[in-house]
Amino acid sequence: MRQNIPLCAILSLSLMISSCVQAPVFKNADYALVESNYPIVAVNGTDIEKTYRMDIEAGDTTLTVVYNTYQYDYFCTFSWAAAAGTAYEITDHENAYPLTLYRWHRKNSLWSVRLEPVDPLQCTRQLPDDA
Numbered sequence: 001m002r003q004n005i006p007l008c009a010i011l012s013l014s015l016m017i018s019s020c021v022q023a024p025v026f027k028n029a030d031y032a033l034v035e036s037n038y039p040i041v042a043v044n045g046t047d048i049e050k051t052y053r054m055d056i057e058a059g060d061t062t063l064t065v066v067y068n069t070y071q072y073d074y075f076c077t078f079s080w081a082a083a084a085g086t087a088y089e090i091t092d093h094e095n096a097y098p099l100t101l102y103r104w105h106r107k108n109s110l111w112s113v114r115l116e117p118v119d120p121l122q123c124t125r126q127l128p129d130d131a
Contacts, residue, residue: 031055032082036090038099039066041075058084065090067098073128074098076120089114097123 032055034040039050042064050066061082067074076099078090087104095117102114 030058030084032058032061032084033087034063034082034090035087035104036065037092038068038090040064040090041066056082058082063090065099067092067123068128069098071128072125074123074125076123078118078120080118093117095119099123 033053034056035053037052039052040048040054040063041050042048042062043054043056044062056063059082060079062077062079064075064077067076076097078099078101080101082088087106089102089104090099091102092098093100093102093114097119099120101118101120103116104112105115106112
């Protein structure tokens with residue numbers, strides 16, 4: 001029984017450390033960071049290879065992200081002025097549209113918040129490629 005106590009303590013400590021919120025890392029001072037739970041497929045009207053994380057230059061930005069469902073794919077387009085040194089997150093969050101863009105702010109090592117939700121300009125519904 002006593003041997004399990006140190007093991008439990010080590011497991012608990014490693015779980016706490018791994019659950020800490022990590023600060024975003026930016027390419028340089030003129031860039032912002034975008035993370036998405038769904039693939040980003042176009043930047044400023046140019047198709048790209050699917051990615052879930054990317055550095056973008058500060059300024060006017062337009063991204064297209066695909067929200068995949070069993071029945072349809074929704075191509076959602078977001079447009080906003082990205083601020084340098086700012087992290088953004090695109091995720092589904094049970095809002096009016098399938099996806100929402102948030103400014104992501106790290107409060108401390110254990111807590112972050114989503115701020116300033118932005119709806120997409122449009123979401124176009126299409127049948128999946130494999131249908």
